[in-house]
Amino acid sequence: MLTERMWVALGDPTRREIFERLADRPRAVGELAAGLPISRPAVSQHLKVLKDAGLVSDRRIGTRRVYQVDPAGLAALRDQLDRFWSRALASYREIIEPPPDET
Amino acid sequence: MTPNAEEAAVRLQIVVAAPLERAFRVFIEQFDRIKPREHNLLAVPIAETVFEPRVGGHVYDRGEDGSECRWARVLAYEPPHRVVISWDIDPRWQVETDPERTSEVEIRFVAESAERTRVELEHRKLERHGAGWESVRDGVAADAGWPLYLRRFSEVVDG
Numbered sequence: 504m505l506t507e508r509m510w511v512a513l514g515d516p517t518r519r520e521i522f523e524r525l526a527d528r529p530r531a532v533g534e535l536a537a538g539l540p541i542s543r544p545a546v547s548q549h550l551k552v553l554k555d556a557g558l559v560s561d562r563r564i565g566t567r568r569v570y571q572v573d574p575a576g577l578a579a580l581r582d583q584l585d586r587f588w589s590r591a592l593a594s595y596r597e598i599i600e601p602p603p604d605e606t
Numbered sequence: 607m608t609p610n611a612e613e614a615a616v617r618l619q620i621v622v623a624a625p626l627e628r629a630f631r632v633f634i635e636q637f638d639r640i641k642p643r644e645h646n647l648l649a650v651p652i653a654e655t656v657f658e659p660r661v662g663g664h665v666y667d668r669g670e671d672g673s674e675c676r677w678a679r680v681l682a683y684e685p686p687h688r689v690v691i692s693w694d695i696d697p698r699w700q701v702e703t704d705p706e707r708t709s710e711v712e713i714r715f716v717a718e719s720a721e722r723t724r725v726e727l728e729h730r731k732l733e734r735h736g737a738g739w740e741s742v743r744d745g746v747a748a749d750a751g752w753p754l755y756l757r758r759f760s761e762v763v764d765g
Contacts, residue, residue, distance in 0.1 A: 526736045577614060577732060580697050584729050585616045587642060588711075592620050592727065595640045599624045599632050 512556035517541060518549045522572070525559055529571035615730040622723055629723035630686035630715045634659055647675045647701060659683060665691055677701055681710060688714050697735050709734055 513519050521535055532550065536543040550570055553559040561570045622629055633640065637657040646652050650669040657665050658680060665678035682690035693709045696702040714726040 523736060526733065580732055580735065581614070581616055584693075584732070585618070587645065588616060588618050588727055588729060590642045591640050592618060592725070594642070595633060595636075595725070596620060596622055598636050598639055599622050599629065 512552050512558055515549070515552075517545075518553055521546065521549050522553060522558060525570055525572050529569045531567045531569050535570070614733040615728060616732070617726070617728050619724060619726040621718060622725060623721060624723055625721055626715055626717040626723050627686045629725060630689075633713065633715075633725070634685075634689065637665070645699075647677060647695070647699060648673055659685075675701065678711075679705075682712075686715055688712065693729065702735070707734055707736055 513522060517539070520539065524530060524535060524538070532543060532546055535550075536546045539546060550559065550561075554561065554570075557575070558573055559570050560573045561568050563569075624632070634657050638655040641655050643652060646667065648667055648669040650671045650673065652667045653670045655665065655667050657663075661680055661683050663680040663683075664676040665680070666674050666676040668674050677695050678691040678693060680689070680691055682688060690710055690712045692705065693711055694702045694705075696707070702708050709729060709731045711727065711729045714728075716724045716726065718724050
């Protein structure tokens with residue numbers, strides 16, 4: 504199950520650290536490795552686990568491969584908040600524009 | 607700009623048949639009736655939601671037992687044009703205590719005519735909620751997100 508893989512992937516503190524750094528902004532492997540006490544191949548291995556779990560995605564920019572947080576989770580959050588505020592604005596309209604009496 | 611940046615905000619707008627001053631005043635003073643009531647981080651039903659009309663104030667829910675949940679800080683208060691609040695709720699719908707991990711909501715009021723006002727709402731910097739995004743996707747899938755709130759709401763209404 505996809506969800507379970509995500510939790511397993513984030514259960515490892517190093518992977519959590521990598522994920523949080525990517526949540527900050529997209530980065531290349533070398534950049535991630537420079538700030539962590541592990542080797543570059545180890546970072547790549549962790550990235551593979553995160554990628555397989557659907558937590559991060561990668562894309563090629565020139566000769567570099569850049570990793571970023573998979574935006575699907577963010578999209579879900581945005582959808583929730585979109586719904587919240589849509590309903591709030593609908594209530595607001597009803598309050599400020601009372602329907603005319605149908606007499 | 608990253609591909610995520612554009613996605614990390616909710617933007618909505620409506621035009622209401624009300625003059626600018628009234629449009630602003632109603633939004634703040636009647637926020638209690640505007641906020642979807644079933645969104646409740648307290649253990650008891652909400653008695654009222656208060657929007658404190660000053661910078662440094664809070665938006666908070668007061669429960670029927672007197673408990674309070676302060677879920678937003680007022681960052682800008684410029685009647686009748688603009689108000690900005692923080693969104694101190696994490697993606698699991700719990701109060702976020704680290705201000706670095708909160709987003710913000712700006713509501714702008716623009717007069718379209720003497721009797722019409724455009725209200726623009728922008729909930730931005732969602733990416734600051736960080737890793738918790740994933741829990742939203744999981745939570746929705748696991749029936750622990752909105753469905754739970756709606757169910758709780760109907761229980762309160764029916765009870």
